[in-house]
Amino acid sequence: xxxxxxxxxxxxxxxxxxxxxxxxxxxxxxxxxxxxxxxxxxxxxxxxxxxxxxxxxxxxxxxxxxxxxxxxxxxxxxxxxxxxxxxxxxxxxxxxxxxxxxxxxxxxxxxxxxxxxx
Amino acid sequence: xxxxxxxxxxxxxxxxxxxxxxxxxxxxxxxxxxxxxxxxxxxxxxxxxxxxxxxxxxxxxxxxxxxxxxxxxxxxxxxxxxxxxxxxxxxxxxxxxxxxxxxxxxxxxxxxxx
Numbered sequence: 001x002x003x004x005x006x007x008x009x010x011x012x013x014x015x016x017x018x019x020x021x022x023x024x025x026x027x028x029x030x031x032x033x034x035x036x037x038x039x040x041x042x043x044x045x046x047x048x049x050x051x052x053x054x055x056x057x058x059x060x061x062x063x064x065x066x067x068x069x070x071x072x073x074x075x076x077x078x079x080x081x082x083x084x085x086x087x088x089x090x091x092x093x094x095x096x097x098x099x100x101x102x103x104x105x106x107x108x109x110x111x112x113x114x115x116x117x118x
Numbered sequence: 119x120x121x122x123x124x125x126x127x128x129x130x131x132x133x134x135x136x137x138x139x140x141x142x143x144x145x146x147x148x149x150x151x152x153x154x155x156x157x158x159x160x161x162x163x164x165x166x167x168x169x170x171x172x173x174x175x176x177x178x179x180x181x182x183x184x185x186x187x188x189x190x191x192x193x194x195x196x197x198x199x200x201x202x203x204x205x206x207x208x209x210x211x212x213x214x215x216x217x218x219x220x221x222x223x224x225x226x227x228x229x230x231x232x
Contacts, residue, residue: 042208042222043162056219091161105150105212107220109161
């Protein structure tokens with residue numbers, strides 16, 4: 001069964017350091033999402049790509065977070081500098097092109113990258 | 119804007135007992151509804167979805183949910199739970215006029231005891 005790959009699974013860093021997460025979506029999935037899940041809360045959308053274009057980054061803290069999907073396949077989420085409040089699970093998900101009320105809108109999630117900022 | 123409320127942060131239940139996890143949503147337009155399950159240190163896995171048609175939706179692992187438009191609810195049920203059902207369950211909603219914005223509730227931890 002096809003999976004969304006994420007790395008690293010765990011990352012411990014000190015505040016003010018830079019950190020990066022990588023995501024490889026399911027082959028053929030045009031839409032890619034980055035979610036942040038703080039302990040005890042539901043996932044919150046940070047950024048959504050359709051192919052290589054950003055569709056929604058309204059909740060992305062742009063002063064320190066950046067995301068790219070240069071060739072419309074894999075994606076990188078970067079935090080610089082990291083702050084204590086960034087400690088969370090960062091989840092990547094992908095779906096077929098997100099249009100219309102069909103099964104194409106079902107998101108498949110990766111296992112996540114757990115970040116701890118000390 | 120849409121929102122999702124899962125009032126129960128934790129639901130303890132004995133093995134083989136029935137369970138209901140509650141989900142209510144708020145939206146001014148028609149919605150699509152989803153339930154996801156998350157096992158420890160893993161990503162989210164789709165349990166079931168409601169897009170249209172029959173209001174009773176059956177999913178994987180013996181779970182089902184019923185869409186109630188008048189009560190704006192989408193409660194998840196299972197007639198007999200197993201120890202392996204212990205996990206975090208998230209309800210999520212997408213508005214029909216927004217092709218992508220999926221909003222999650224805060225989650226309910228189902229704790230199945232022997």
